Amino acid sequence: MSLIAAGGVFIVGVISYNKWQEYKAKKSVERAFASDHDDVLMRSGDEVQAPSARHEPSFSLDETPLPDAGSGAYAAPEHVEGDLPAPSFAPGAEETDHAAPAAASAAGAGTQAAAPAPARSADASVPPAELATSLVDPLIDCLLPLELEAPVRGEKILPALQKLRFVGSKPVHYIGLAVSGDWEPIVHGTVYTKLQGGVQLASRSTALNELEYSELATRLRGVADEISAEPHIPDMIDVMAEAKNLHRFVASHDAQLGVNLASNGAPWAITTLLGALEKQGFDVRPDGRYTMRDNEGGQLFSLSTNVTLAEETTPRLTLLLDVPCVAPARDGFGAMIACAKSLVARLDATIVDDYNQPLSDAALTEIAGQVKDFYAEMDSADIPAGSTRALRLFS
Structure with a gap:
């Protein structure tokens, strides 16, 4: 397989070289017979x-x-010297x-x-x-x-x-x-x-x-x-x-940070759940996912019911923050946790991690600190979270 791959690269190189020589010859002929008159x-x-x-x-x-x-x-914008830093933030989302x-x-x-x-x-x-x-x-x-x-x-x-x-x-x-x-x-x-x-x-x-x-x-x-x-x-x-x-x-740095809401009783009926989520301010997407937007219309985080559109009930909801796509000033994580706590009271639920263990306020505060460190790493690489540059890379 290595020889086949090497042979393929060699063939592509030969073809590219021949094309380049053909192109140079063509340009030389064009320059030789080109008109010297300006187009006024x-x-x-x-x-x-x-x-x-x-x-x-x-x-x-x-x-x-x-x-x-x-x-x-x-002109290029300023950027940091050296290799891009390795991350230390790895949420279990x-x-x-x-x-x-x-x-x-x-x-x-x-x-x-x-x-x-x-x-x-x-x-x-x-x-x-x-x-x-x-x-x-x-x-x-x-x-x-x-x-x-x-x-x-x-x-x-x-x-x-x-x-x-x-x-x-x-x-x-x-x-x-x-x-x-x-x-x-x-x-x-x-x-x-x-x-x-x-x-x-x-x-x-x-x-x-x-x-x-x-x-x-x-x-x-x-x-x-x-x-x-x-x-x-x-x-x-x-x-x-x-x-x-x-x-x-x-x-x-492709970090997806999520928290889950587990029902304390019977699974939620999807039809009842839709009304509660709309009152909470979520926008409905055609794929069944819900998005929460800020005052400027930008997406802060999303919500998934974790079931297909054909299902009638769900016992679990997941709030998900696309960390590199949300600027620190917009406080996407803080808004997501505030929304989760509001839904806890509205839906009779508990905030849990991926292993169904309750997340305490102390644990959420620790995660918020990790998010802050993650943003600092992106800033040091001159790719700030939520910037046009970050949105292009993480789109």
Whole structure:
């Protein structure tokens, strides 16, 4: 099996190398016979200049931030030095299935961006530079610079960029350096002098692998040809090392923290239970799970009846907090325990752990301290719980 795997990697490498040589030859011919005349329709006064000398971005999680936008390279946010820390918090909560990121539909008209923005992107008050960082994040994405031969309008490149939005389950986003000097999502009506792509290195389920990266490289060169750009594709070995490092962090911090409510008497009738949960403030989901939201509409925690939709009764409820997806300021654990205690009085129940042992206030206080330590670890890795970065990784 090892020889077969090695042979497969070798064949993929040979094919990729041949494709790259073919691509280089094609570009050389195009440059040899290209016209030297500028497209005056692509200029906006004297401000539109040819792209400056390329500054290659760094792809290591352990290196310093990139130069700012003024130097022509995409600026990375600050992050901590060294390897991502190993966690010490391991709650005995019930595990739930980890859904792969859902494929977003292609953007259609007008001012739609080239890639779906995470969480806060719909807020027009978010500065373009901050929104650009949330789309192409040097800490969790492999940066894919696309050097344009000439400034270009967003509407001319959006159709080509839409063709490469995912490799496997990993999203691919794009931003552009506008003539204003700001990096921003690519929209109609704006002229861009540089482009930057980014593929997410890891998700809750898997890390970016060699086959996905080879597919990405091949498809990206095709997109680059359509928009007259020169792609700069990082070395696969370096990218795979970063992807595995990031996925180790995600896997070790994928904490689902749960508490259970056990009936003190007969099992609860589902029809009666629904009314009590709705009065408690839960929203009903089509899969039979209930979610509790905060005042801003964000999900704090969920509730499961632990039975199928066809069942008529249940003796046990489970409240579940997705720890890395809820910011400490929202106090998801405190809200979940307060809700559990309210349901205890409403439903005549007892708060128990996974082994059906009662959880005392002292035990809950100890768990709250572990949650606080868990949040501190995520902060030290520059991936704060509940942040746009964390929501992308743990979606």
